[in-house]
Amino acid sequence: MAAPIPFSEPPWLMGLPSAHYTDSHRKFQKAIRPFIQKHLLDHAIEWDKAETVPEHVWRDFTEANMLLPTLPAPLPVAWLKRLGIHELLGGLKVEDFDYMHSLIYADEMARSGLIGPPGSLTTGFAFGIPPILKFGDKQLQERVLPDLLTGKKRCCIAITEPDAGSDVANITTTAVKSSCGKYYIVNGTKKWITNGIWSDYSTMAVRTGSPGSGAAGLSLLVVPLKGCPGVSMRRLKVAGQVSAGTTYIELDDVKVPVENLVGVKGMGMRYIMTNFNHERLSVAISVTRQARVALSTAFEYVMKREAFGKPLMDQPVVRHRLAKAGALLESQWAWVEQFAYQMSRMPKDDADRELGGMTGLLKAQAGMILHECANTAVLLFGGNGYTRSGQGELVEMIYREVPGARIPGGSEDVLLDLAVRQLVKLYQAKTKALEAKAKI
Incomplete structure (x- = not known):
């Protein structure tokens, strides 16, 4: 054993x-x-x-x-x-x-x-x-x-649109009240919606305000999907994670009861933001495990694969690659554990405020480290890592999933910028509070 x-x-x-x-x-x-x-x-x-x-x-x-x-x-x-x-x-x-x-x-x-x-x-x-x-x-x-x-029906989250990915405030899918006031009439498109094709409902970001209202004009609406008149859906072929059911949704005069509004009209952006801590931490955990699988699979391979008369593990350059990627991996995992621990000890409102920006940074870094570990694995597998079958098929599959870790859920560059902006905002708010307290 x-x-x-x-x-x-x-x-x-x-x-x-x-x-x-x-x-x-x-x-x-x-x-x-x-x-x-x-x-x-x-x-x-x-x-x-x-x-x-x-x-x-x-x-x-x-x-x-x-x-x-x-x-x-x-x-x-x-x-x-x-x-x-x-x-x-x-x-x-x-x-x-x-x-x-x-x-x-x-x-x-x-x-x-x-x-x-x-x-x-x-x-x-x-x-x-x-x-x-x-x-x-x-x-x-x-x-x-x-x-x-209980799983009798399925739901998805539908935020992203063809022209509004990480730029949530510029969503254009509209929800306008009918003349009778009983329905929202929804028109627009949603793209890259995971699980959409199987979903009975979608918690959907829609514009209930004027076209130029930005974030203040967004609301969340529970929109029926499967079998609903005016809804058409088709699966999108993406580079990785194909089995997750990435979906393109078109909405043409879809009638949705006004009772399906989630919370308060115009508060959609705030509701979306409070969902991001959970989403981005979940993504960071899964992506870090992907990096672990890629690196450990390569580690096992180079211990048995021979070249130039000896195992690849005997080559200093191979050990160097493993060491660099391994240090990044375990540092990331320690940070993931820290976040999960903090979120388990903090009230949600405090966690949203204190950790929101940094959770974006955690998710962004997870994607970067997956890229490093998957790249290391493919290079160490050589030709086998470039082949969609045989010994290297798993690392080849993981490598194709790297963009799926770095783009959805807030693209990497957007999250890096968001993290710092949030830190500045938090610092300024705390400084202002301390100054006000000192004047008392």
Whole structure:
């Protein structure tokens, strides 16, 4: 029996001490790993090549309540108990779930190294449902949450448009009230919408204000999709994560009841922003695990692959590449753990304010480190890393997913700039508060 390959697991799972994890976290990890391995990871490469995940996998996960850990912590305990859900796998009480459990779940779901298969299940659930939970009024929640939380129906988040990606304030999809006042009439297009093709509903960013109203004119609306008159959807072929169901949505005079407005008209931008901490941390965790899989797969390969009469690992240049990428990987993981720990100890409003910019930086750096680790793996695999079959097929697949880590969820350059602007804004606000306090 061989020891784990270096870099193949985070330090706390390699037997090293950590202050972040309790017995509850360790028990949860041991409970969910076999389920995820059996129902997802064992088939991830096969399903990603087929460009879709079978429908029964959605049922396998929802019937076991194994998509609930994609939601922000704390979980919606009152709702879950109303639906008869009191525990997650391993006996974890829903009220005890925190962001360290969330970290463990996201890391385990990405252990194949591919984001498409888990993303086909989790993305809409993780990011489409939370705004309804946090900001939706009672009647909207009563109509849609029971089916969404139990997986009877599916939801996606639809923000991005062909001409408005990271530039959310310039969304042009319109929602105008009908003459009778009972409906919003929605017109526009949404692009690169993960899980859209399978979704019954979309939590959608729409413009309810005038064309020049910017962020102040945005609202969130729960828009019916599958089978709804005026809605047409088609899948988009992207470089990686094809099995996640990236979708192009066209909306032509779609009638949506005014009761489907999420929260207050004109508050859409704020609602979207409060969703970003959870989204970007989730992405950073998964992407960091991808980097881990790429690097450890290369590490294992160069220990057995021979060239010039000796294993590649005996070449100093190979060890140098592994060392550089490994240092970046483990530094990133430590930062991911720190963020999850902080979010599990802070009220959400405080976390949104204090960590918002830095969570964007965390997500951006995860993409950069995935690029370094995937690039290292492909180079060390040589021709095998450039081939869509055989020994290097996994690292070749991961390499194609690098842009999917650096662009969606806020593109890298936008997030780098946002992080610093947010830090400046926070610094100025705190300085102003201290100066006001000193005058008292």
